[in-house]
Structures are given as C-alpha cells and as structure tokens.
Amino acid sequence: MADTSNTATTDTAESPVTEQPGTTTAEENLVEGVRTDEARVAIPGMTQEGEKLATEHSAQAQDGEVEVSVAKKPAGNSRAERTASYDLADFPELTGREEDFRFTPLKRLKGLHAGELTGAAPAVTVSGPDLVTVETVGREDPRVGAAGIPEDRLSANAWAHFREATVVTIPQEAEVDETISVEIEGTHTEAAAQHVIVEAKPFSKARVVLRHSGTAVVSQNIEFIVGDSAQLTVVSLQEWQDEGTAHASAQHGKLGRDAHFKHVSVNLGGDIVRVTPAVRYTGPGGSVEMYGLTFVDDGQHLESRLFVDHSQPNCVSRVSYKSALQGRAAHGVWVGDVLIRPEAEGTDTYELNRNLILNDGPRMDSIPNLEIETGLIEGAGHASTTGQLDAEHLYYLMSRGIPEVEARRLVVRGFLFEILQQIEDEGIEARLRDVVEAELSNADH
Amino acid sequence: MSTLEIKDLNASVLLDDENSKQILKGVNITINSGEVHAIMGPNGSGKSTLASTIAGHPKFRVDSGEVLLDGENVLEMSVDERARAGLFLAMQYPVEIPGVTTSNFLRSAKTAIDGEAPSLRTWTKDVKAVAEQLKMDPTMIQRNVNEGFSGGEKKRMEIMQLELLRPKMALLDETDSGLDVDALRVVSDGVNRAKEENDLGVMLITHYNRILRYIKPDFVHVFNDGRIVEQGGPELAVTLEEEGYDKYVAAAR
Numbered sequence: 283m284a285d286t287s288n289t290a291t292t293d294t295a296e297s298p299v300t301e302q303p304g305t306t307t308a309e310e311n312l313v314e315g316v317r318t319d320e321a322r323v324a325i326p327g328m329t330q331e332g333e334k335l336a337t338e339h340s341a342q343a344q345d346g347e348v349e350v351s352v353a354k355k356p357a358g359n360s361r362a363e364r365t366a367s368y369d370l371a372d373f374p375e376l377t378g379r380e381e382d383f384r385f386t387p388l389k390r391l392k393g394l395h396a397g398e399l400t401g402a403a404p405a406v407t408v409s410g411p412d413l414v415t416v417e418t419v420g421r422e423d424p425r426v427g428a429a430g431i432p433e434d435r436l437s438a439n440a441w442a443h444f445r446e447a448t449v450v451t452i453p454q455e456a457e458v459d460e461t462i463s464v465e466i467e468g469t470h471t472e473a474a475a476q477h478v479i480v481e482a483k484p485f486s487k488a489r490v491v492l493r494h495s496g497t498a499v500v501s502q503n504i505e506f507i508v509g510d511s512a513q514l515t516v517v518s519l520q521e522w523q524d525e526g527t528a529h530a531s532a533q534h535g536k537l538g539r540d541a542h543f544k545h546v547s548v549n550l551g552g553d554i555v556r557v558t559p560a561v562r563y564t565g566p567g568g569s570v571e572m573y574g575l576t577f578v579d580d581g582q583h584l585e586s587r588l589f590v591d592h593s594q595p596n597c598v599s600r601v602s603y604k605s606a607l608q609g610r611a612a613h614g615v616w617v618g619d620v621l622i623r624p625e626a627e628g629t630d631t632y633e634l635n636r637n638l639i640l641n642d643g644p645r646m647d648s649i650p651n652l653e654i655e656t657g658l659i660e661g662a663g664h665a666s667t668t669g670q671l672d673a674e675h676l677y678y679l680m681s682r683g684i685p686e687v688e689a690r691r692l693v694v695r696g697f698l699f700e701i702l703q704q705i706e707d708e709g710i711e712a713r714l715r716d717v718v719e720a721e722l723s724n725a726d727h
Numbered sequence: 728m729s730t731l732e733i734k735d736l737n738a739s740v741l742l743d744d745e746n747s748k749q750i751l752k753g754v755n756i757t758i759n760s761g762e763v764h765a766i767m768g769p770n771g772s773g774k775s776t777l778a779s780t781i782a783g784h785p786k787f788r789v790d791s792g793e794v795l796l797d798g799e800n801v802l803e804m805s806v807d808e809r810a811r812a813g814l815f816l817a818m819q820y821p822v823e824i825p826g827v828t829t830s831n832f833l834r835s836a837k838t839a840i841d842g843e844a845p846s847l848r849t850w851t852k853d854v855k856a857v858a859e860q861l862k863m864d865p866t867m868i869q870r871n872v873n874e875g876f877s878g879g880e881k882k883r884m885e886i887m888q889l890e891l892l893r894p895k896m897a898l899l900d901e902t903d904s905g906l907d908v909d910a911l912r913v914v915s916d917g918v919n920r921a922k923e924e925n926d927l928g929v930m931l932i933t934h935y936n937r938i939l940r941y942i943k944p945d946f947v948h949v950f951n952d953g954r955i956v957e958q959g960g961p962e963l964a965v966t967l968e969e970e971g972y973d974k975y976v977a978a979a980r
Contacts, residue, residue, distance in 0.1 A: 677806060679836075682888060692824075700825060700826040
C-alpha cells in the first residue's frame, strides 16, 4: 500500500450548513430579521470583534445569502496572525517543528533558511516584445516590496540578502499576445538570494513564463503587481536538475481593483523545491485562478503552500492543484490556506487538490485550510483526495479493447495534462507534455 | 457468423472484501449473428448484472457456468481481451474521464480492436459521418470522454462507439433509459445500422417495450430473480406491456 497520510476526501460544499448545536436559535434576539446576539456575523456596517476566528457558530442567512459554518480553530493558529515582516530578525531560527515547516526537511535546504545567501543568483534572461521593459534595480527601488512581504524565514532570509532585483514591466493598456519569457538558469550550488518583480500596469494583458533550469541553491522572492483591471498570467516552471538543487520560492501576487491573476506552478525537477504562492487583493472585484502540477519522483521533496487572503469584497479565487507521485521516498506536500476576512463580503472561493499515487513508496500530505470570518459570502469550499487510479475509468477504457497498460497511460496523462492546458501556450504545453511523458516512462506508466 | 453462448451462468456481486450476494442463478441464452434478443424484466432482477458479468466488470464474480464466443471461453479473458474478441457493452451509466479527449479515446480503442491504427483520412471521415447520423454536436469529439455530456449524449456516444468499433456481439444495457422519443429513434437507427452492416448479434436489455418498436426483437426473454423465466417471440413483449411483470414476480416469491 502506498503511504498516503491523507486519503480522506473532504468536500465542504457551498450549500447551506445546518446550524451547530448549542447556538442560539434564529427566533431569538432578532431585530428586523437581523441577529443582535453574540452569534451574529457580519451585520452590514459592523465589524466582528478582533481579527481571529470566533468560536464555532453558524452565520445566519440574510436576504438569501449563503449560510456558512465557521470552523473552530485553536487560538493563535489563524493564518491572519502569522508573522509578516521584511526583517529577518522577526523570524526565529527554524527547528522544523513550526506548523509551516513541519513537512520540510530543513537539512536538505542547504542553509537557505539559516545561512548567509552570498552566492551569485541564477542568471535571469528576459525576452519578449519591445514594449515590455526590463530593468535591474537596487534594493531601494520603490517597487521592491510593493506586492510582497515575507511570511516565513526562507523568504525573509532571501529578502535580507538579495543585492539587486530584475523588474519586468508591462505598460498601461498594453495587450501582449506573445509570451514573455523569463529564463532563470542556475550554474552552481552556492546558496543565493534572488528577487524578481513583474508589474502589469492597469488595463494591460500579458502572459509571463518563469522557467527555472540548471542547478541552484536559491531562495527567491518574486512579486507580481497586477494593476487595476489588468490581466496577468504567470507560469512558474521548476525544471531544475534533480541532483543538488534546493529552491525556495515565495511568489507574492497583489491585485488591484477588478484585476485578474492566473498563476500556474509546474514542479518537476530539484531535490527539494518549496513554492509558496500568496495572493492579496487591494480592491474589490479581483479574481484569481491558481493551478499546479507537481510530479514527484524517487527521493524528491516538492512542496506547495498557497495562501489566498480575501480582504476585499466581491473577489473570487479558484485553486486547482494536482500531483502524481512515484517511487521510494517521493514526498509531495500541498497546503492551501484561504482566509476570508470580515470585510471580504461576497467572496467566492473554491480550492481543490487531487493526488495520484502511481506505485508503492510515495508519501503525500494534503491539507486545505479554510477560515471564514464573515457569513456574507457567495460560496466557499474545498476538496482534497489522494489515491490510486480510478478503477471505473480503467474498466471503461478496457471494455473498449484498450489494454490495461495503455488505459493507465491515458488516464494518468489525462489527469496531469488538464493542468497544462491552463498555460494556453501550445509550444510550452507540448514541451511539458514530453517532459511528463519521460517521467512516466521511467516507471512504466 | 458468430455465436455467443451463455451456459448455466451463476454470478455474485462483491459487496466488500468479505461479503457477496448471488445475483445470477443459472442463465442460459444463445445469440447468433444478426439476431436481436430482448431481455426484459423488473428492476433488480439481475439484467444489468448479466451484461456486466459478460463484459468482465470487477465488481462481479462468476461462480459457475460458461460464456463462449465462437467456442472461446470469454470468462478466462481480461476485460480488454473480451472487447478485442468482439464483445461490446453499451453501458447504462458511462463514466466521465477527465483529461482524455473523445477523439484520442476513440482512436486508441479502434487501434486496439483492429490491431493497427486506422488510416487517418478514412477514420476522420468515418467519425464525422457517424456523429452526423447520430445527430451529435461535432465539437464533442474535442471534449473529454463523456465530460459534461447530458444523459442522452452519453447514450449516443455509446452507440457511436458501437458503430465505429464494429463488434460481433453487442450488449445494450438499458440504452433506452432517459431518452426522449427523438433520441430513442436516433439511437435505435444506429443499432439497426450496426446490425445490417456488421451482422451484429444483439442482447438488448430493457425494462420497457418502447425501444422494441424501433429495434425489432427476434426473441424476447423474461428475466426475474437472476434467471430467464419465460421465452417467446416479439408478441411476448406486447403481452408484457399490457400485463407487466407482476405474475413473474409473484411466482418467484
């Protein structure tokens, strides 16, 4: 049997949840249909006490709004309370027992979390149409920190040590059809820090592909400033050599009003890769799509930790991450944090993680976290499954004469390629299909 | 000329690792090429189990008996071998397979059945022609297998495969359920074409007489409590329509 630490299927539906026992009934403490007792949630114009999650209770539906049960969480565990700072000193040295590092093998980080990151950063080569500008700027540039703030020690250590940042700018109202390519190539294993900023000015539209290759020991902060009504697609490809590469990448997206941000993370190579995409909204109407495809082989540790911080009204987020795992000591981690703050009324969010265990030996940890601090939302849910191939899918294909080996190939590819389709650049998709194909053939899938 | 012989077939459904329940209790039928055998019976009588057992669904276990296709023991074959031997099951509830396009799936199936890839030009033309005759949206070929298809579209997709893969024997498991009259006619025409063109033998499982107005049965078998309890010609279907299954159900008690 595969060692799957989380084989349960959790489905938090968007449908109304019945009231928890122990809460006051709706008949009590109503003023013109609005609750006034302690169990009230998000009465328009009023804020909840404090920022952390209140006790377990259910929101009362108002005007047909969705009813939501608020999960009980231990105090101090809310994502809202996590340290966020540009100062490394604010982050204690890691022991490996911290909630956000409990799956990460610190030793294999090769000092990214603790050491001086003085090595030369991987070389950055940007190509794209002329109207896109590329600059190399110093730490004092005002755009540094415009979208991101470190939330763990790896990110803070990179922030403390980077010397210069590459800034890619898509001008206002520019619609760029051609993919903007950012090649990030590592050539050595001295621990390094790196900083990249992509700014999509208001009303612009572009697709940026960051491709990591070669060998490196690097901790990054990558900031995406998505202006009002801009539409930015970012594809981050982790295609490192497996041997020797340790990569931490904090990817910070910040959305203006009505902006759209699509983030696709593809994790294939490296000994240990930890990508932590975080998204924040600065105005109403923003929408985010986050996709991930991770292929974990023998001995690899590939970790994705996402955070969507709903702090503005009427924003949407959709998360869909998939992984396939094969071989001994292959370890995949997916943690998806979604926080809906009291002011984020009208939020619509759903996150999904599906993991396919291809043979005996891998381990997958999958943890969706949904914190809801207002009842006035459109919908919120999550689902996580980890398991082997669906027997009914195989049966259907085989009943049409397709041999089992071929049927497995079709289903596995179908499962994985669905995410690649989100890149919407056929050249890149085709190349990645070949890479995944080669990985699969290593284990006769 | 092909023959499918089902001899004293006993089979159980596997409920979990330890428990099973006998469903088929000695089924005997022989179907020759070009013949249509309607299997009719009340819900829960084991009709669908019969089809799934012959196709090799892992949920069912054969306890005793034989299923022979042209003398070859089907029960010793894997699911895909059965299909390549010439059996086809049009499923009652076809599954959706995310990420696998219909076009890729059909080509893979055709290649597996024929032992060689179909010529690209004739294949594309054949697929298009069949889709047109079944009044299917031509873009559905680009969509993932059965994904987002309506119930009726899924049934058409099954018959499309029947026409393209050209099996010797088809088991149609309640292909008529959930179809409106127009769709029923379109689907029935597809089955009749396959029968004419390939001299197909058909086991048509249904609860209702309705589809038999479009696909004429040569034999009608009444199925109850895991076995055939009466056999006759097309006139038996009419009697069943008028009288229902009550007398067979009562007799079994």
